[in-house]
Structure formats: structure tokens, C-alpha cells
Amino acid sequence: xxxxxxxxxxxAGPGGYVAAIRGAQLGMKVGIIEREHMAGICxxxxxxxxxxxxxxxxxxxxxxxAKDYGLTAEKFGVDIDGVVKRSxxxxxxxxxxxxxxxxxxxxxxxxxxAVISKPGEVKVAPTKKAIQQPQVPPPxxxxxxxxxxxxxxxxxxxxxxRVLPGIEPDGxxxxxxxxxMKPTAMPKSLVVMGSGAIGVEFASFYRSMGAEVxxxxxxxxxxxxxxAEIAALARKRLEKARHQDSDRCQGGQGxxx
Numbered sequence: 001x002x003x004x005x006x007x008x009x010x011x012a013g014p015g016g017y018v019a020a021i022r023g024a025q026l027g028m029k030v031g032i033i034e035r036e037h038m039a040g041i042c043x044x045x046x047x048x049x050x051x052x053x054x055x056x057x058x059x060x061x062x063x064x065x066a067k068d069y070g071l072t073a074e075k076f077g078v079d080i081d082g083v084v085k086r087s088x089x090x091x092x093x094x095x096x097x098x099x100x101x102x103x104x105x106x107x108x109x110x111x112x113x114a115v116i117s118k119p120g121e122v123k124v125a126p127t128k129k130a131i132q133q134p135q136v137p138p139p140x141x142x143x144x145x146x147x148x149x150x151x152x153x154x155x156x157x158x159x160x161x162r163v164l165p166g167i168e169p170d171g172x173x174x175x176x177x178x179x180x181m182k183p184t185a186m187p188k189s190l191v192v193m194g195s196g197a198i199g200v201e202f203a204s205f206y207r208s209m210g211a212e213v214x215x216x217x218x219x220x221x222x223x224x225x226x227x228a229e230i231a232a233l234a235r236k237r238l239e240k241a242r243h244q245d246s247d248r249c250q251g252g253q254g255x256x257x
Contacts, residue, residue, distance in 0.1 A: 008150035013040020016156035043094035052087035057208035095136040111142040195222035
């Protein structure tokens with residue numbers, strides 16, 4: 001017999017786990033299904049670990065201008081393994097924090113890949129997707145594969161990298177944000193395709209760490225979904241840091257910012 005829930009949430013990212021907690025607070029029997037990372041992409045491979053990388057870059061930048069603060073700093077450099085390790089540790093804290101919140105609010109965690117087999121029914125099977133490493137271990141008390149029924153189902157499956165034809169990621173020369181977040185060595189140069197929040201964060205991090213960075217943006221301004229005044233200020237800061245900002249035109253030509 002299938003386990004019965006008032007609410008099943010597919011995806012344990014920021015949208016999913018908050019909905020699950022709220023459902024439990026309203027007296028529902030709630031289960032949340034996750035196949036890879038509790039706390040989702042944002043906490044494991046997005047907003048949180050990128051801020052940790054940027055913080056390391058900020059500290060490094062201060063060290064290069066120690067004299068401006070009346071300080072002396074000698075023989076310092078970048079330990080990229082240490083920078084990545086710190087970022088991954090902070091992501092793991094977020095992951096474990098969400099695991100604790102599920103337990104605290106009596107939300108069942110169900111581990112595996114979910115398929116809505118029919119209205120009100122979800123089948124969970126072992127995850128087929130290759131797991132992005134490093135992975136925080138699943139909760140010890142997590143339920144596994146099986147059939148689960150629910151009066152309500154929320155789909156909160158989150159984000160994934162967009163693959164463009166002809167430039168498919170290979171994990172070596174062509175990266176997604178997964179590879180960009182855990183470099184094994186600092187590249188001498190790189191091109192960032194897209195100047196949204198994620199692209200600008202990576203451009204800023206790698207430039208601060210010494211790489212030559214070029215941003216490619218199709219639209220007339222960088223950070224195109226942001227306020228024009230904010231985007232203009234960001235562009236000035238990037239150019240000051242010696243970024244190259246290439247605005248690709250319709251004819252395939254670019255202009256250097």
C-alpha cells in the first residue's frame with residue numbers, strides 16, 4: 001500500500017523546502033522528494049558558494065592593497081584548493097541546515113527520482129542522473145524508492161545549466177557553473193557567455209584572482225534584466241578591473257568596452 005500524504009513536494013531547493021515547512025506548520029502530513037542535493041542548486045551550486053568565492057577574492061584584493069590601510073602583507077598568494085574547500089564547506093552547512101529543518105518540522109525526506117505516475121501518485125526510483133560531486137550525504141532517516149500518494153503535489157525542480165548547440169560543456173575547456181565553482185587551477189584567461197548575475201559574479205571572481213576575463217553579451221547592456229543605472233555602474237566597475245566587455249552585434253561583430 002502506498003504511503004499517503006497531504007502534500008508531496010518534488011525538489012528540496014529554496015522553493016520546495018520552504019513550501020514543505022509551511023505545509024507542516026499548517027498541520028499537513030508532508031513529504032519532500034530530492035534526488036541529489038538538499039537545499040537545492042542555490043545553496044549548493046549557486047548563490048551561497050559563489051558568495052564564498054567572492055569573499056575570498058575580496059580579501060585577496062584587500063591584501064594586494066595592504067599599504068593603503070597602513071599594513072604590510074608579504075609572500076601571500078592564492079591557494080585555489082583552499083578557496084574552493086571553504087566554499088564547499090559553506091554549501092555543506094546550508095545543506096545540513098535544511099536537513100535539520102525537515103527533521104524539526106516533521107517533514108519526511110524521500111530520496112530518489114520522482115515521476116508523477118498519475119493524479120495524486122508519485123513513484124520514486126533510484127536516481128539515474130550522474131551526481132554532481134562533492135555531494136553531502138542524504139539524511140540518514142530518508143525514505144527510499146516506492147509509491148507515494150498525496151492530496152496535493154508541488155513541483156519545485158529548480159534550475160539547470162542551459163546548453164547551447166555547438167558549444168556543449170565538456171568539463172575541460174567549456175564549463176557550466178558546476179565546473180566554474182570548483183576549479184583545480186586558476187585559468188590564465190576565460191570567456192563568460194552571458195552577463196546576468198551569475199556571469200558577472202564569475203567574471204568578477206576570476207578577474208580578481210588574476211585571470212583575464214571577457215564577457216560576451218548579446219543585448220545592449222550587461223546585466224540586461226537589472227535597472228539600467230545599476231547595469232551602467234556595474235559595467236564601469238568591471239572595466240576598471242580591466243575586464244573586456246564584448247557586446248556582440250547582429251552581424252557577429254563585437255565592440256570592446
